[in-house]
Amino acid sequence: xxxxxxxxxxxxxxxxxxxxxxxxxxxxxxxxxxxxxxxxxxxxxxxxxxxxxxxxxxxxxxxxxxxxxxxxxxxxxxxxxxxxxxxxxxxxxxxxxxxxxxxxxxxxxxxxxxxxxxxxxxxxxxxxxxxxxxxxxxxxxxxxxxxxxxxxxxxxxxxxxxxxxxxxxxxxxxxxxxxxxxxxxxxxxxxxxxxxxxxxxxxxxxxxxxxxxxxxxxxxxxxxxxxxxxxxxxxxxxxxxxxxxxxxxxxx
Numbered sequence: 001x002x003x004x005x006x007x008x009x010x011x012x013x014x015x016x017x018x019x020x021x022x023x024x025x026x027x028x029x030x031x032x033x034x035x036x037x038x039x040x041x042x043x044x045x046x047x048x049x050x051x052x053x054x055x056x057x058x059x060x061x062x063x064x065x066x067x068x069x070x071x072x073x074x075x076x077x078x079x080x081x082x083x084x085x086x087x088x089x090x091x092x093x094x095x096x097x098x099x100x101x102x103x104x105x106x107x108x109x110x111x112x113x114x115x116x117x118x119x120x121x122x123x124x125x126x127x128x129x130x131x132x133x134x135x136x137x138x139x140x141x142x143x144x145x146x147x148x149x150x151x152x153x154x155x156x157x158x159x160x161x162x163x164x165x166x167x168x169x170x171x172x173x174x175x176x177x178x179x180x181x182x183x184x185x186x187x188x189x190x191x192x193x194x195x196x197x198x199x200x201x202x203x204x205x206x207x208x209x210x211x212x213x214x215x216x217x218x219x220x221x222x223x224x225x226x227x228x229x230x231x232x233x234x235x236x237x238x239x240x241x242x243x244x245x246x247x248x249x250x251x252x
Contacts, residue, residue, distance in 0.1 A: 193251065
């Protein structure tokens, strides 16, 4: 029987601030397999995204066009009970404070300014933007359209969606089958039905005017199963923010 030998090589992970699970780590171990003299050490497709560091000699950063600079909210390092979380269990933040905005954009002949002001607390799409380390803190440069909504409180159900976004309270998972059998956690189907909590002002048309959305608060809707950004509310319920185009039907 051919023998297998596991060896380890390491790469430095210092500075990998935007790679979830690698914060506060000194090295990342990569195992390579040597079997019958063949080495699999080559990882040409391995790409790790790191934050771009802005050196201290640059004291200001001005976004261009419809881009916004957001100071990222600090990652929670403890549970509400005070237990320290390992870096792999720390959820990547999806919120922060607007610290600078661009000059806006032109749609047709209309000049459209960015509606957000500095100091506004916002929620953004999880994988949007480019992360930069500036003035000793992590920031994100992203387009205004990547910002999901404004959140003035710590409760996600109070979020004010922007543009064509819709905030939905997800229907609770069915605990039983139609025949009365209890479902295990693994067999409970993820729902794609919920109640609209709030809606944005609508997208901009070619003249720079808002188009009203076809759904309204209180509507029970069916939405695309894998769309949007999911959140857990302070009430323990699940919420999802998605584009109105991902809402497929209104149920009554």
